Amino acid sequence: MSRLIEYDDASAEVRAVYDEIMALRKVDRVNNFWKALANDPVTLRRTWESIKEIMRPGALDPLTKELIYVAVSATNGCEYCIASHTAAARSKGMTDEMFGEMMAVVGMANETNRLVNGYRVPLDPQFRETD
Amino acid sequence: MSRLIEYDDASAEVRAVYDEIMALRKVDRVNNFWKALANDPVTLRRTWESIKEIMRPGALDPLTKELIYVAVSATNGCEYCIASHTAAARSKGMTDEMFGEMMAVVGMANETNRLVNGYRVPLDPQFRETD
Amino acid sequence: MSRLIEYDDASAEVRAVYDEIMALRKVDRVNNFWKALANDPVTLRRTWESIKEIMRPGALDPLTKELIYVAVSATNGCEYCIASHTAAARSKGMTDEMFGEMMAVVGMANETNRLVNGYRVPLDPQFRETD
Amino acid sequence: MSRLIEYDDASAEVRAVYDEIMALRKVDRVNNFWKALANDPVTLRRTWESIKEIMRPGALDPLTKELIYVAVSATNGCEYCIASHTAAARSKGMTDEMFGEMMAVVGMANETNRLVNGYRVPLDPQFRETD
Amino acid sequence: MSRLIEYDDASAEVRAVYDEIMALRKVDRVNNFWKALANDPVTLRRTWESIKEIMRPGALDPLTKELIYVAVSATNGCEYCIASHTAAARSKGMTDEMFGEMMAVVGMANETNRLVNGYRVPLDPQFRETD
Amino acid sequence: MSRLIEYDDASAEVRAVYDEIMALRKVDRVNNFWKALANDPVTLRRTWESIKEIMRPGALDPLTKELIYVAVSATNGCEYCIASHTAAARSKGMTDEMFGEMMAVVGMANETNRLVNGYRVPLDPQFRETD
Numbered sequence: 104m105s106r107l108i109e110y111d112d113a114s115a116e117v118r119a120v121y122d123e124i125m126a127l128r129k130v131d132r133v134n135n136f137w138k139a140l141a142n143d144p145v146t147l148r149r150t151w152e153s154i155k156e157i158m159r160p161g162a163l164d165p166l167t168k169e170l171i172y173v174a175v176s177a178t179n180g181c182e183y184c185i186a187s188h189t190a191a192a193r194s195k196g197m198t199d200e201m202f203g204e205m206m207a208v209v210g211m212a213n214e215t216n217r218l219v220n221g222y223r224v225p226l227d228p229q230f231r232e233t234d
Numbered sequence: 235m236s237r238l239i240e241y242d243d244a245s246a247e248v249r250a251v252y253d254e255i256m257a258l259r260k261v262d263r264v265n266n267f268w269k270a271l272a273n274d275p276v277t278l279r280r281t282w283e284s285i286k287e288i289m290r291p292g293a294l295d296p297l298t299k300e301l302i303y304v305a306v307s308a309t310n311g312c313e314y315c316i317a318s319h320t321a322a323a324r325s326k327g328m329t330d331e332m333f334g335e336m337m338a339v340v341g342m343a344n345e346t347n348r349l350v351n352g353y354r355v356p357l358d359p360q361f362r363e364t365d
Numbered sequence: 366m367s368r369l370i371e372y373d374d375a376s377a378e379v380r381a382v383y384d385e386i387m388a389l390r391k392v393d394r395v396n397n398f399w400k401a402l403a404n405d406p407v408t409l410r411r412t413w414e415s416i417k418e419i420m421r422p423g424a425l426d427p428l429t430k431e432l433i434y435v436a437v438s439a440t441n442g443c444e445y446c447i448a449s450h451t452a453a454a455r456s457k458g459m460t461d462e463m464f465g466e467m468m469a470v471v472g473m474a475n476e477t478n479r480l481v482n483g484y485r486v487p488l489d490p491q492f493r494e495t496d
Numbered sequence: 497m498s499r500l501i502e503y504d505d506a507s508a509e510v511r512a513v514y515d516e517i518m519a520l521r522k523v524d525r526v527n528n529f530w531k532a533l534a535n536d537p538v539t540l541r542r543t544w545e546s547i548k549e550i551m552r553p554g555a556l557d558p559l560t561k562e563l564i565y566v567a568v569s570a571t572n573g574c575e576y577c578i579a580s581h582t583a584a585a586r587s588k589g590m591t592d593e594m595f596g597e598m599m600a601v602v603g604m605a606n607e608t609n610r611l612v613n614g615y616r617v618p619l620d621p622q623f624r625e626t627d
Numbered sequence: 628m629s630r631l632i633e634y635d636d637a638s639a640e641v642r643a644v645y646d647e648i649m650a651l652r653k654v655d656r657v658n659n660f661w662k663a664l665a666n667d668p669v670t671l672r673r674t675w676e677s678i679k680e681i682m683r684p685g686a687l688d689p690l691t692k693e694l695i696y697v698a699v700s701a702t703n704g705c706e707y708c709i710a711s712h713t714a715a716a717r718s719k720g721m722t723d724e725m726f727g728e729m730m731a732v733v734g735m736a737n738e739t740n741r742l743v744n745g746y747r748v749p750l751d752p753q754f755r756e757t758d
Numbered sequence: 759m760s761r762l763i764e765y766d767d768a769s770a771e772v773r774a775v776y777d778e779i780m781a782l783r784k785v786d787r788v789n790n791f792w793k794a795l796a797n798d799p800v801t802l803r804r805t806w807e808s809i810k811e812i813m814r815p816g817a818l819d820p821l822t823k824e825l826i827y828v829a830v831s832a833t834n835g836c837e838y839c840i841a842s843h844t845a846a847a848r849s850k851g852m853t854d855e856m857f858g859e860m861m862a863v864v865g866m867a868n869e870t871n872r873l874v875n876g877y878r879v880p881l882d883p884q885f886r887e888t889d
Contacts, residue, residue, distance in 0.1 A: 104354035136346070139353040143858030146865075149677055150346065156673060157338045162331035167298055168339050171305045175343035177483035178309045180573050180835055183350045184343065185483060186361035200293035203536030206483040207288045208299050210539075212306035212315065214476035215267070215281065219314045221439035221447060221468045222270040223235035230317035274465030277472075280549060284542055308876035311442055311704050316876060334667030337876045341670075345869035352832035352840060352861045366616035398608070401615040405727030408734075411811060412608065415804055419600045424593035429560055430601050433567045437605035440571045442704050445612045446605065448623035462555035469550045470561050474568035474577065477529070477543065481576045484532040485497035492579035570745035573835055578745060596798030599745045603801075607738035614701035614709060614730040628878035660870070663877040674870065681862045686855035691822055692863050695829045699867035702833045707874045708867065710885035724817035731812045732823050736830035736839065739791070739805065743838045746794040747759035754841035 108141035117141045120151050127155065134187060166195040174209045239272035248272045251282050258286065265318060297326040305340045370403035379403045382413050389417065396449060428457040436471045501534035510534045513544050520548065527580060559588040567602045632665035641665045644675050651679065658711060690719040698733045763796035772796045775806050782810065789842060821850040829864045 110121055110133075120141075124133050140147040158168055169192035176184035189202070197205075218224075241252055241264075251272075255264050271278040289299055300323035307315035320333070328336075349355075372383055372395075382403075386395050402409040420430055431454035438446035451464070459467075480486075503514055503526075513534075517526050533540040551561055562585035569577035582595070590598075611617075634645055634657075644665075648657050664671040682692050693716035700708035713726070721729075742748075765776055765788075775796075779788050795802040813823055824847035831839035844857070852860075873879075 104356050107356075135355050135358050136350060139355045140349065142353070142854060143862070145680065146349070146858055146862050149680060149862075150349070150865075153342060153673055153677065154346075156669065157335075157342050161335050162329060163301075163335045163339075167301065168335070170294075170298065171302060171336060171339045172343045173483065174302045174305050175309050175340055176347055177479050178306050179344065179347045180478075180482045181347035181350055182482070182485065183355050183357055183361070184347050185485060186357060188343075190361060198293060199535060203539055204288075204292050204294045204299070205302055206480060207536070207539050207542075208294075208302045209306055209483060210476040210480045210543075211284060211288050212303045212319075213310065213479045214472040215285075216307055216310045216312035216315050216442075217439050217475045218271065218277070218281065218468060218472045219267060219312055220442045220444070221435065221471060222273070223444065223447060224266050224270045224314050225235050225238075226314055226317060227266050230314070230321060273461060274469070276549065277465060277469050280469075280546060281472075284546065287538065287542060304876065308872050311871075311875045313875075313878065316878060330666060334670055337873060338667070338670050338673075340876060341674075341869040341873045344872045345865040347835075348832050348868045349861060349865045351835045351837070352828065352864060354837065354840060366618050369618075397617050397620050398612060401617045402611065404615070404723060405731070407811065408611070408727055408731050411731075411808055412611070412734075415604060415808065416608075418800065418804060419597075419604050423597050424591060425563075425597045425601075429563065430597070432556075432560065433564060433598055433601045434605045436564045436567050437571050437602055438609055440568050441606065441609045443609035443612055445617050445619055445623070446609050448619060450605075452623060460555060466550075466554050466556045466561070467564055470556075470564045471568055473546060473550050474565045474581075475572065477547075478569055478572045478574035478577050480533065480539070480543070481529060481574055484535070486528050486532045486576050487497050487500075488576055488579060489528050492576070492583060566745065570741050573740075573744045575744070575747065578747060592797060596801055599742060600798070600801050600804075602745060603738040603742045603805075606741045607734040609704075610701050610737045611730060611734045613704045613706070614697065614733060616706065616709060628880050631880075659879050659882050660874060663879045664873065666877070670873070674873070677866060678870075681859075681866050685859050686853060687825075687859045687863075691825065692859070694818075694822065695826060695860055695863045696867045698826045698829050699833050699864055700871055702830050703868065703871045705871035705874055707879050707881055707885070708871050710881060712867075714885060722817060728812075728816050728818045728823070729826060732818075732826045733830055735808060735812050736827045736843075737834065739809075740831055740834045740836035740839050742795065742801070742805070743791060743836055746797070748790050748794045748838050749759050749762075750838055750841060751790050754838070754845060 105139040105142055107135055107138035109138065113141060114144065116144045117147060120144075120147050123155075124151060136183070136187065166192060166197060169195055170197065170201070170205050174205060177206065177209050178213060236270040236273055238266055238269035240269065244272060245275065247275045248278060251275075251278050254286075255282060267314070267318065297323060297328060300326055301328065301332070301336050305336060308337065308340050309344060367401040367404055369397055369400035371400065375403060376406065378406045379409060382406075382409050385417075386413060398445070398449065428454060428459060431457055432459065432463070432467050436467060439468065439471050440475060498532040498535055500528055500531035502531065506534060507537065509537045510540060513537075513540050516548075517544060529576070529580065559585060559590060562588055563590065563594070563598050567598060570599065570602050571606060629663040629666055631659055631662035633662065637665060638668065640668045641671060644668075644671050647679075648675060660707070660711065690716060690721060693719055694721065694725070694729050698729060701730065701733050702737060760794040760797055762790055762793035764793065768796060769799065771799045772802060775799075775802050778810075779806060791838070791842065821847060821852060824850055825852065825856070825860050829860060832861065832864050833868060 108117060121133050140150055169188055172188040173185060173192055176188060239248060252264050271281055300319055303319040304316060304323055307319060370379060383395050402412055431450055434450040435447060435454055438450060501510060514526050533543055562581055565581040566578060566585055569581055645657050649655060664674055693712055696712040697709060697716055700712060763772060776788050795805055824843055827843040828840060828847055831843060
């Protein structure tokens with residue numbers, strides 16, 4: 104595994120990102136994800152700026168965004184991402200029922216994606232044009 | 235590609251599923267997905283029963299469920315599923331802004347899933363227990 | 366797409382592989398897959414030797430091996446591989462019923478793989494040891 | 497990870513599914529997979545009904561179905577599913593030789609799927625029509 | 628498919644990104660990828676800034692980065708990305724031999740990744756610590 | 759997990775492969791990957807011959823090949839393969855900067871692959887012909 108860069112060992116450049124994360128999220132530490140990315144400060148900075156922009160409230164609320172994040176991570180089998188974004192979703196109001204229904208959709212979509220592949224289902228005419 | 239079973243050529247067993255789909259969705263035809271699955275009436279019936287149960291309103295509203303369906307399908311690269319569920323999402327109220335934000339989360343999650351893999355980020359202690 | 370190397374334009378090295386494929390499979394042409402790989406004669410030769418060794422009858426019969434090939438290809442969404450190995454499976458005796466049941470398992474496994482991921486199901490003690 | 501619902505803590509609805517699983521499989525406990533799904537009784541019931549229908553003997557025998565299940569799970573990298581379905585396959589007669597040959601096909605299919613993708617191999621005319 | 632936003636129909640915000648892309652790459656048009664992303668100007672801007680930062684010469688030269696891009700895209704089966712980044716790699720000096728060797732590694736890695744999964748190979752002690 | 763076949767317990771056929779690996783790599787033991795594959799001597803032999811042929815210096819140098827190996831493995835989420843090929847890359851000269859830049863490309867490619875999928879970006883005319 105990668106070395107985890109703790110705050111006390113971090114460069115000013117890395118500390119600046121850690122400070123922003125802690126301030127925005129109102130926490131007093133950053134997760135291992137950020138401590139690992141800190142091995143490459145350019146990637147740390149870019150990833151943080153991107154996530155900040157993408158996950159802020161917009162046409163979709165933050166909880167819906169976290170549900171989508173978990174859905175993708177469960178599809179890809181990234182345990183760390185499932186665990187951390189499930190926790191984030193819970194902190195934003197995800198109930199057991201919502202988790203169960205989200206996972207049911209994830210399971211079904213993964214199933215029908217492969218049924219479509221294997222049966223080689225051709226696009227219906229109405230799906231060929233601009234959505 | 236699989237043979238598509240049209241209503242007029244379908245068995246009573248298959249027609250019964252087609253009739254239910256058309257009645258519930260208030261449409262006068264079924265998509266190619268169902269016409270392809272009709273080659274295996276057992277799978278057709280089971281898949282329809284499952285989708286009906288999973289996609290109905292619950293703790294999550296139908297639009298959120300469609301967004302999750304598209305997110306998984308885009309992750310897996312299933313063109314048919316992306317096209318058909320994007321259309322379904324639009325019919326349930328998805329705006330261009332919502333589509334754009336959903337896809338931004340999908341892209342980001344796919345990126346960070348791999349950063350986590352490559353950096354081999356260890357689980358933080360708080361993520362090890364029951365969510 | 367890659368240039369397809371036809372027999373008449375192929376080097377002696379490539380023709381030797383084409384000849385072996387046609388002789389073993391009792392056909393008078395090779396598929397586009399081989400014509401594309403012929404752009405790299407080393408990969409063409411190695412891939413053919415490997416497939417020949419792997420797909421021959423053994424503890425599993427050739428039809429079962431083709432079913433597994435289609436199952437993997439449907440999971441990965443490789444249209445060419447699904448089409449060519451479905452055709453190969455049919456030529457070895459796969460019926461519509463067998464195709465339908467194989468695809469049902471593929472769909473289910475893809476679904477439960479993600480349910481396991483999302484629910485983060487811990488290994489039962491009996492699965493931890495040597496299988 | 498998800499909370500595992502033990503029989504003694506389960507609702508009547510969940511116990512009914514556990515009872516069916518134990519009866520059909522002639523075991524006196526259910527795997528963690530079911531105990532995790534029990535957090536969502538609707539998903540537990542639907543998944544059990546689906547697996548029961550899909551995995552029963554048909555045009556394909558139960559061992560072939562388990563081999564396909566392992567092949568998909570190995571392709572997706574789901575450790576739990578690989579472990580539990582490898583055990584199930586062994587209980588249904590899978591030998592070391594069968595496991596080795598199945599995995600050889602899985603490896604090869606995953607390799608050639610990507611060769612096809614990267615070389616952008618066009619479909620041969622005979623694969624374009626109905627299989 | 629998404630609507631493609633042509634330069635003449637684009638907002639000032641979108642045109643500014645198109646102008647940067649054309650200037651940096653010394654071309655007089657942008658690819659469909661950018662015209663599709665332009666439906667969401669925030670994603671267009673962020674994606675361009677990220678790609679510009681990531682693909683510039685650094686510890687790895689631009690050709691090596693394009694090879695890695697194609698390798699990932701072939702693994703995921705994204706036809707558009709394979710086509711566009713193969714073209715980019717060729718413009719940066721990729722020969723037929725380099726393409727063939729890159730694809731051979733991609734195929735092999737996809738194969739051994741699954742052999743490792745299926746055989747459930749435990750980490751050697753020397754791989755457990757920080758790389 | 760699979761039984762690991764140690765040298766002292768191995769057949770002559772397996773020992774011959776182990777001997778070749780140790781001689782070529784100038785090490786006095788083989789990794790668990792080989793000890794697991796040794797359960798199927800045919801797969802062990804074929805996999806070793808293939809890897810030896812693919813990873814030798816050619817139009818691409820061995821370090822570039824290892825970077826591609828890690829990129830694919832991180833995309834697929836194979837922890838063992840990431841760990842062992844990251845170690846191999848380091849032994850061939852990969853610096854922290856090179857690892858960081860490789861992973862940045864891997865993350866970006868995984869992101870844009872899905873943006874392309876979701877937006878259903880059509881191929882530009884210049885990408886439709888032979889590369």
